[in-house]
Every structure is written in C-alpha cells, then in structure tokens.
Amino acid sequence: MRVIKDNAIHEDNWVLISEPSQDDELPGGDLIVPFDYWKENQAICKQRDDKTAVCINGDNNIAELADHLDQFQLIALEFPAHKDGRCYSHARLLRDRYGYAGDIRAIGDVLRDQLFYMKRCGISSFAIREDKDFEDALKSLKDFSVTYQGASDENLPLYKTR
C-alpha cells in the first residue's frame, strides 16, 4: 500500500481485505481486515504467521478494541467520504484515551486538505486516494505552523506558551 508516513512517501506490505469471505482461509501477507471480521475470527487472526491489522469505520464502537490494542501494529480508520468526520474522534480516543502507540492509518477518501487535521488527531499514515498527487498532498502537512487547541499531536493549548 502506498502511503504518506513520517513526512515521506512509502510503499509498504499492508493489503486491505475489505470483504474476507467467512469460509476461505485468509491469504498470506500483512493484511488489514474489517473490524467485524476480526471480532468473529479472532483465533484465526492470531494464528496467522503474517501480521494482521484491523480496520475501523465510523459505525464501530472503538471501546470494544481497547483491551486488544497490543496485538496490532497498525489500526486503519476508514473515511468512506472525506466529509464523514467520525474517525477523527476514533483516532483521538485511540491515542489519548487508550494509549495506542502503533500506526494509525487513514484509508478511503483521504485527500490532501484533510491531512493536517488527521495528523493532529493522531493519525500517522495516510493512504491518499490513488488518483491524487502524493507529492502535492505531502505539502499540506505543513499548512499551519501554529495551532490554538491541544490535540493528540500537541497536547497543550497555545495559550500555555503565550
């Protein structure tokens, strides 16, 4: 999967399986599976030789994942449309409430002009929509050099430094 991560463009081995069939075995390789699939097939996911990550959408209850976070090197958050903002809250809960330290990846309708907000909410890699210019998107992470409120990236509000 091609992503922006650590201020650079990377290609990594994660593959998103949006609709794993219930009976077949999962293919090999590092996979991102839907949250609902993971819930029902936790044993299968654990036994795999390769890595498994989970993909959360706005409808999912992130609290159900809270006790299992250390199994995941990556959690994907799905933005079905760029204006669906629920996963911003999911990201903040993962980071600030549940202390998740792995990679949080935005997937779906991920566009340049939302990256700055995503980053502030604790999202650490961005699977930009494939038809978009990754180089161009990279620039947006520097849109603002100052922010008012605390968030997952910078905990303290600006006024503390004034």
Place this chain on the structure above:
Amino acid sequence: MYIYDEYDKTIVNERVDQFRDQTRRFLAGELSEDEYRPLRLMNGLYLQRYAPMLRVAIPYGLLSSNQLRMLGYIANKYDKNYGHFSTRQNIQYNWPRLETVPDILADLATVEMHAIQTSGNCIRNVTSDQFAGISVDEIEDPRPYCEIIRQWSTFHPEFSYLPRKFKIAVSGAENDRAAVQVHDIGIYIVKNEQGETGFKILVGGGLGRLPHIGVVIKKFLEKRYLLSYLESILRVYNMFGRRDNIHKARIKILVKAIGADKFAEMVEEEWSHVKETSLLLDEKEITRVKKYFAQPEYDPQANNDETFQKNLSENKAYSLWVKQNVKNHKIPGYRAVYISLKAPGNPPGDATNEQMQLVADLAEKYSFDEIRVTHDQNLVLGHVKQEDLYSVWEELKSEELATPNIGLMTDMICCPGLDFCALANAGSIPIANQINKYFDDMDYLHDIGELQIKMSGCMNACGHHHVGHIGILGVDKKGNEFYQLTLGGTAAMDATLGDRLGPAIPKSDVADSIKKILDAYVEHREDGEQFLDTYRRIGMDTFKKSVYAEQKGK
C-alpha cells in the same frame, strides 16, 4: 477588544495562503467541485443564485473602526459598494468574483479579520450580546469567554467535519439579546448560591426545518471546565449525530431522538475522561483574555452635561430618535446608540461603503473606536457621551442611519431571500419593502410599539421567523410566492416558537394581513400591553378571525 499577537497573525496568514492554493487548484481542475465545496464553505464562500457570496466573520459582533473601514473598502473594491449584516453578526458580500476571494481574505488579514468557519459543517462564529460590557443587567462580560471559545474552535482538528453546522452563543446578562436558546449550544453566565459565576449550558436549540428551543443539560458549570465540557458535547455529537440525512443531522435531532437526559449522561461520561486534562482552562488565561475587554477610560464628568436635556426639549425629531434608538449604559452620562440599518427602502441589514466609513469615523471620534453588530442586523456605538449624542444624530442623518425605529415593526429581520439566495422559495426583501410602504406613518408605528417581524425566504430560517412576534416564511405554491405567518414567537429569555396563523397568503396581501393582525391587537390590548403580551393573553383565535374572516365569506 481582542488584539492579535504574532501567533494569531500567523494562523490567519497561513489560512490565506492555504485557501489561495485551494482555489488555484480548483480553478486548475485539480480539485473537483465536490472536493472544493467543504473547503470553500469553511471560508464562508457559497456559490449563489447569481454570484458567489462571501461571509466574513465578525467574532461576537465586535469591530474596531479600522476593521469597519476595511469592510467598506472591500464592498467598494470587490463588490457593488455594499455589504449585508447577517443574523449571526457577520457580514456578507453578494457579488465578489471567485478568483478575487483570496485577495479579499488577504486584505481582511491586515486588519485581523477572516472568513474562517463562517459556513460548513464546523463550529461557526460564536455570537453574543451587543451590549456586552456596558449593560446594567449584566452578570459578567461574556466576550472573554467568546474569545476563548473562538480560539479553541478555530481549526479544531476533531470537529471540522461534523454532521452539520454548529452554532454557539454566549450571554452574560439577565435579558437575552443573543437568541441563546436557539443555538446548538447556548451558554448563559449565571451565579450559583455561593455567588460565584459559572455557566448554564443548553443544547439542541435551533431554527430551520425542525425548530427547537434548547434544553438545559448543565445548570452550573465551573469556568475552568468550559472547554472540556464543550469538547465532550462536540465529541458525542460528532460520533452519534446522524449523517445519513442532511435534514436530520443537527444536534437538536440527536438530543430529541435519545432524550435530553440520555444525551446529558453521555456527555457526562465523556467529560469524566477529559475533565482534568489539558482542556482545563487556566485562571491565568481567563485573566489574560479579560484584559482585552477592560473598561475604556470613561470621563468621570460625563454626567455633568446639561445640553442633553436642553436638546431633548427643543428638538422633537431628535428626542424621538433618543427615545427609540438610544439605550442606557451602566456608566452615568454614557449611552449606547443603535444605528438603524432599517431605513425604509433599505434592504434590512445592508450598509454601503459610505455608511460604513461614516460609522467608523463616528466610533473613532465618540465611542472608543469600537462598533458592535447586533443579531437583529443593526449596528451599535457602545459608549457615546450624552453631550455628543446630538452631533452623532446629525451625522447619522446625513447617511440615512438615524431612522428612529429600533424595536418597532419596521426594524425587521430579513434574510436575503430570492433576490440572492439559491435556496429561497420566495422573496424577503420585497416583503420588507411592502411593509415599509404600507406602514409609513411613524406615529402609527410608535403607537403599535415593540413588535419584532422576522422573515425567511425558506425553511432554513436564516431570518429567524419562528421566533418573531410575527414570523413570515416564504413558501412556494405552484411557482407562486406565498407567505406563511406565525404569531407569538420570541428569542428572549422566555424563548418560544411562534404558532401558525393559518393558510399561507399571497405575496400581495402580506402587509394588509399584518394590518389586520394589528387591528385586532389595538382593539384588544390592555394598558401597557405590547403585542406579544396581548397575544399570550388572548390567544390565536381573534387574530385568525381578523385575517381570514373576509376570505371565508368570499
């Protein structure tokens, strides 16, 4: 008023650059209309019926003279020489060209202004009481808290893609002049039994298609918890507000669907996690922001002036203006002056460049360099010495800004309607004109007394028609403009939604129907009763009969 430091300036300048680039990419075809829309909306830019419309933020309605001069300059340079003050204390330009909007934003930034979050599904400009800091009924000045909320909500990374727009209003007085109860979050500054001030929090108010008065979910919130509590409300809304149906996406629908108690419980639960985090508001920060709103240096001799009484007794037109447009100030010898943007024939809330320049000069000369915008679309000079009132009046007259009609029926709230707005069903401004022409007798208007007419060109209710004493809603009947009247609404402390009068009436009959409503009022009013009092006492029937009687007989 609040003055930007280097940080604030950087943020606004970086926003201008960001938007310039977004607009460039849109014009170059790199951004689709769908992708550009939320971006331009978060800068207050709509694509309207005839041209784009740009809404510029006036945080809690406060302007310096230089800022107002810039607003006039922009009207002249980029638009047709006028701007429209809206019910959210903002200003709207109806004719800018899309390509020039980045330049307008750059000009605004030079006077510490912007169009950030004046539209879009995000936290909008915070509104407040136009008499903040000067009224006799004030518990505490709300403006420092408005500014604190403004900063917290500006580019809030978690709450910039909410299910729907989100409006917050704050009032610190005993009388509500900010329509607090019809906001997504309404905040009243209150005193508890120990005499400490804190906040009463309401949620779920709003007009539009399904109007609601807000409900109290927190009776007393300590000041240091302001931001953590707001953040909790917003998080619950962001996660659970409906996103499948744009008409059901406001927080009022969520609160109604799950019940205010359940909603409050969810907020409390969320709050229990974030209460004591870095969201705690430092006392030091409150003090720092308060300094920007410190009292100006009033003249201790102001009350010794004798010319004021003399002018009142000698000039009838002047004394009428004072009676209607000049309000008390907490400091003896000072007054607050309403500048009416409701002259007959003027689209309510519109001001020309020349008018803005004049008001800016008057503010500089007579009112500590400060202007306030009201949610009922007028301007206020907050602190005028009574000895200066006569000069102010004379100068205002020269630009038709001294119509003595504040609070009277011609002081209407009116949305842009069919003349500008792409969503409108019917015109609003032509109805305002019709009413102004029909009721041109000042003595009659004064006899009728306090009467708020509010009108909207469609269900979206930008003109607050649900909370007008008389509300007028434009509807479309088979391609014809019709108007649905409501009676008895108010956005004051005793906020109430108006009741429907009956079937919608044709465009030509609106003023005439209002006359019939007022005839019934005049006939039935008791001593000292205003229209709303009489309506509340006698109910709808009498008014209904008065308006529809003949039509039935036909």
